[in-house]
Amino acid sequence: MFGRFITLLLCITYLSAGHPIVIDGLWDDWQEVPVAITDPEGDYNYDDWAELKITNDDEFVFFKISLHSEETLLQNWNNFFLYIDADRDSLTGHPFRGLGAELAWHFGYRTGQYFDQNGITDLWQNDISLRQAPTVTSTEFEIAIARGCVALTDPDSIAVIFSSYYDTGDYMPDNWGGVAYQMDTTVVGPAEPILLEKTGTRLVSYNTLYTGILAPDRQPYFERIFQALDPDIIALQEHSEWNEIGDIISSWFPENTWYQGYTFRDLVVLSKYPIINQANLISSERTMCALLETDDPVNPYLLILNSHFSCCDNDDDRQEQVDELVQVLREWRLNDNGPFDLPEGTPMFHVGDFNFVGYHEQIETVTAGDIQDEATYGIDHPLDWDGTAITDLFSRHTHKRMAYTWRSDGSSFNPGKLDYVLYTDSNLSILNHFVLNTLAMPDSVLNEWELEAEDTNEASDHLPRIVDFMVTDLGISGELDLPQQYILSHPYPNPFNPQVMIPITLARKAHIQLRIYDIHGRLVISLADAVLPAGKKLFSWDGSQNPSGVYIVSCQAGHIMQTEKVILLK
Structure with a gap:
């Protein structure tokens, strides 16, 4: 049986990828992360795994898990376990389905254990800098664990297993030996700073x-x-x-x-x-x-x-x-x-x-x-x-x-x-x-x-x-005669793929700021920020490099702003 463990571990294909993941309960930043394991539906009657993705940046290793079964909480109401073999040695740590796990984490109990040559150390979330989202019920979650925490000590590679019920539930992967992941050494870099300068009310x-x-x-x-x-x-x-x-x-x-x-x-x-x-x-x-x-x-x-x-x-x-x-x-x-x-x-x-x-x-x-x-x-x-x-x-x-x-x-x-x-x-x-x-x-x-x-x-x-x-609503006070300033007409086609046309009519010369925002208020692109002469203008935006979704076209002249919603449908 021991020989079987070693053979399985040696035959695993390493996954390796680094991505700038934001732990926020949104999934757009996971789209380019390859799937590590797809688990079949119906192989367990209760909490039934569906999919696992793994990636890392310079500070954290990230996991995205999803379920076939009904939604649950990650920090409560479950018996989910994560086992991580941080040294890729089945003879060290806690033995579990071909792993020698240095870290075993129980999500529902919000506790874990670290296994080393000196014995077993109980862990809390702060010991591993655990970050996860969302905080509400869902069928998918994202998890971050610090690469340099005491249980991992910044490993070059890891092998992981998720279990949905202690050591007898659905496993991801089903095979012994876990999923091996090679840490990507490509520098992901820090987050793009958000400036503190006030830009409005x-x-x-x-x-x-x-x-x-x-x-x-x-x-x-x-x-x-x-x-x-x-x-x-x-x-x-x-x-x-x-x-x-x-x-x-x-x-x-x-x-x-x-x-x-x-x-x-x-x-x-x-x-x-x-x-x-x-x-x-x-x-x-x-x-x-x-x-x-x-x-x-x-x-x-x-x-x-x-x-x-x-x-x-x-x-x-x-x-x-x-x-x-x-x-x-x-x-x-x-x-x-x-x-x-x-x-x-x-x-x-x-x-x-x-x-x-x-x-x-x-x-x-x-x-x-x-x-x-x-x-x-x-x-x-x-x-x-x-x-x-x-x-x-x-x-x-x-x-x-x-x-x-x-x-x-x-x-x-x-x-x-x-x-x-x-x-x-x-x-x-x-x-x-x-x-x-x-x-x-x-x-x-x-x-x-x-x-x-x-x-x-x-x-x-x-x-x-x-x-x-x-x-941005201009229809309530009745004090501003907008056509004397400018008009942002309806963009077309809408929905669009990949290009949308944005017509603007200026009654006189004006400083125009034309921008595209995503539905969460994040700036996507600035199409114009200049003084333009009077007349009809036609701008275009190519969304081929952006995901499908709702976007906001914002046109501002002085203190006046108009917006239009457009839908990129790929």
Whole structure:
């Protein structure tokens, strides 16, 4: 039998590839990664593996796993095991189906073991820098483990096996000896930096952990963070006082006038713009709203929803809260049955600590308006004014290919995306967005913005989410005669493959910025940034190098912007 193990290991074909993977729960960056193993459907009655991909960058080894069976959580509700043979020696480590595994990780229990010549060491997620997404139920997940962690010690190659139920479930691969992967030594390089410079009206959403801004030992961290970010609108969660926060923010920005809203439970909105109305929205007091009067010439109103939904295993409570919220918004918009008058077409952000660590249906409810308990809360209702879902904005760290917004190294739970930014993309355009993680920023950037490496780590267990935006809906105020400026006509053909034509008519000479963004607000290409003479213009964009999907054509002249959605269909 021993000879069989050796033969199997020697006959395995090495896989090798390096890719810049972002752990964010999106899959576009995995498209070019080759499939390591395809597992047949129906070879196990319960959790049934479907596919495995493996790749690496300079810091992490990445795995993408998918299931034939129904969706589950990766950090709970399962008995998934990952075995990694880090020295490719079946005689060292824990013996398992032809491997000598140095690392055995139990995803559902959130614990692992490291096996070496000195015995067995118990591990938690922080010991291996475990990063995974999404945090909600799914049939596919992406996983990152630090190559230099104690259990791997930066190996040249590894062999891996996934098991769906301890050591008796479905195996991936089914054959003994595992899947061998050769680390690609090609330098992948660091993440493309996201600049901190403000490019529009800036909204910052931040869970401050037990009203941390008021804590004398933590306040200096928050002060540096907020002064570097220079927000125009602030939405705080886990901030339960109402006497001091306005004065504190004003002292950090003495050149500005700040307006402080009322604290609902542990939610508060502060703004450089007047807060003309505010209210609690649901019975649990876990969502409030504030209506701001901005200086935007297109639409002077902006609605901010700020939420802190129930945490942890309270899935039923969370679903009730989001169901009720959609009911409230539906009745407000359709029947004028709301806490105050809301002008039709008012741009809306919904931000906060959503604590989505259970069923993914909660995301569907707050984006698409898909109510689960219709018997209690009524029919579904789309949450964007154009009858579609509002957009879930996926942001990453400024200097790292990670998207988590919560991290507690002493917890058994790995970092994850708990903080959300949702917005009505029918009338809001995202100009820049990111998660601030000072631990991952180079010294030169920290010094430029007068930040310190430990600032976000010491301030809170959450990271702030930042979004720069501008209003793009031109049909509400009625004060601007757009045809006197310019007209962005409907692009054609739409859908298109691979080229789309974009007509613009200028009534007079103007500085035009014509850009293409993906559905997550990331700039794809700039087609024009110049002063153009009056007349009809025709631009084209070739999307042959881009994946299929929805893209936003954005045309800006001064403070006025128009957008059109186009669909690349390959």
